[in-house]
Amino acid sequence: MIVSWLDWAGTVSLRGVAAFGKFWYGFIIGDDWTVAAAVAAALVVTWLLHTTGVTAWWLPPLAAVAATGASLRRISR
Amino acid sequence: MINPAVFTTTFLAAAVEIIEMVIIVVGVGTIRGWRSTLIGAASGLVILAALILALGVTLTLVPIGVLRLVVGSLLFVFGLQWLRKGIRRVAANGFRGMGARAAADDDIPSHGMDWTAWLLAFKGVLLEGLEVAIIVVTFGAAARAFPSAVLAAAAALVVIGGAGALARRAVERIPRSALQLLVGTLLSAFGTFWATEGLGITWPGADLAIIALAAWYALTAAAYIGRLRRHARPARPLAHASAR
Numbered sequence: 001m002i003v004s005w006l007d008w009a010g011t012v013s014l015r016g017v018a019a020f021g022k023f024w025y026g027f028i029i030g031d032d033w034t035v036a037a038a039v040a041a042a043l044v045v046t047w048l049l050h051t052t053g054v055t056a057w058w059l060p061p062l063a064a065v066a067a068t069g070a071s072l073r074r075i076s077r
Numbered sequence: 078m079i080n081p082a083v084f085t086t087t088f089l090a091a092a093v094e095i096i097e098m099v100i101i102v103v104g105v106g107t108i109r110g111w112r113s114t115l116i117g118a119a120s121g122l123v124i125l126a127a128l129i130l131a132l133g134v135t136l137t138l139v140p141i142g143v144l145r146l147v148v149g150s151l152l153f154v155f156g157l158q159w160l161r162k163g164i165r166r167v168a169a170n171g172f173r174g175m176g177a178r179a180a181a182d183d184d185i186p187s188h189g190m191d192w193t194a195w196l197l198a199f200k201g202v203l204l205e206g207l208e209v210a211i212i213v214v215t216f217g218a219a220a221r222a223f224p225s226a227v228l229a230a231a232a233a234l235v236v237i238g239g240a241g242a243l244a245r246r247a248v249e250r251i252p253r254s255a256l257q258l259l260v261g262t263l264l265s266a267f268g269t270f271w272a273t274e275g276l277g278i279t280w281p282g283a284d285l286a287i288i289a290l291a292a293w294y295a296l297t298a299a300a301y302i303g304r305l306r307r308h309a310r311p312a313r314p315l316a317h318a319s320a321r
Contacts (some may be wrong), residue, residue, distance in 0.1 A: 004090075006151055016147055023207065027123060027151075027155060027208065027211065028151065028154055028155065030154075031157040031158075032154075032161070035154065035157050035158070035161070036154045038156065039150070039153055039154050040150070043150060043272055043276065045279065046172050046273060046276060047276045050276060050277065050278050056278065057273055057278050057279075057280055057281070057286075060149075060153070060269050060272065061269050061293055061294075064153070064195075064269065065293070065294075065297045067157070068157055068160060068161055068164075068297065068301070069297075069301060071161055072161065072164060072165070072301055072304075072305065075165065076165075076305055076308060076309075
């Protein structure tokens with residue numbers, strides 16, 4: 001009885017964790033992981049440039065537009 | 078004191094999801110009866126409100142620099158997703174509304190609670206509202222204007238919920254894809270601004286840079302919509318983008 005209840009509770013909590021992970025994956029990554037990756041890479045490069053004294057505020061918006069364009073090109077092909 | 082930029086952006090972002098939420102609830106209520114549907118919708122809203130309150134209070138304790146980097150990055154990638162979806166939908170279908178949603182109508186109990194209606198409404202409100210909750214919490218916390226964000230989401234719920242109750246067809250005709258495109262533009266602009274500021278970088282023109290960024294993303298969207306339309310072949314039109 002207790003074992004079957006624990007099995008049920010375990011299955012339910014695993015499903016909950018999976019659903020939680022799936023929601024965040026959809027929220028952050030969505031249907032094209034390359035855009036999120038490009039944004040992350042752009043922010044890292046921006047920070048590196050900034051630490052070396054280079055003006056880098058222009059990089060994230062430029063990278064975002066390039067990544068969006070590349071994603072749209074792939075989808076519409 | 079209301080922060081107009083936060084209020085407007087959160088209102089529009091909430092409206093995008095609430096339109097779908099209202100269409101689901103009104104669709105289920107019309108077909109399966111209102112009592113269980115409205116209880117289900119209210120249950121979903123209570124959970125969302127508790128989530129917003131708990132997360133909102135927690136996030137105000139985080140230092141603003143860290144918060145803007147994390148929240149800005151989140152809004153940046155999420156905003157770009159909506160921008161991309163908006164571009165595809167507007168390029169494929171123009172500024173059309175989303176239309177009615179079908180709901181199952183079998184096995185409706187004659188009395189007592191209709192758990193199918195409750196569950197459909199509950200899930201509809203909770204799932205559609207989860208993104209709104211995260212936008213409200215993150216946006217409000219990063220701008221240090223949590224009350225403005227909460228008020229905007231509540232206002233969107235009242236306006237679109239009221240419109241849905243009075244005239245369902247009017248809600249179905251709201252051009253959700255265009256709204257999504259607009260909100261994607263705004264969230265991308267705020268996300269870019271905050272994420273970059275979170276890295277310790279100062280924007281030229283300070284807060285005015287947000288307007289320049291929004292214009293930059295709007296021009297980008299217009300250019301990509303034009304290009305997608307030019308490349309769409311009449312014999313094989315672009316597939317209708319998925320609902321999410």
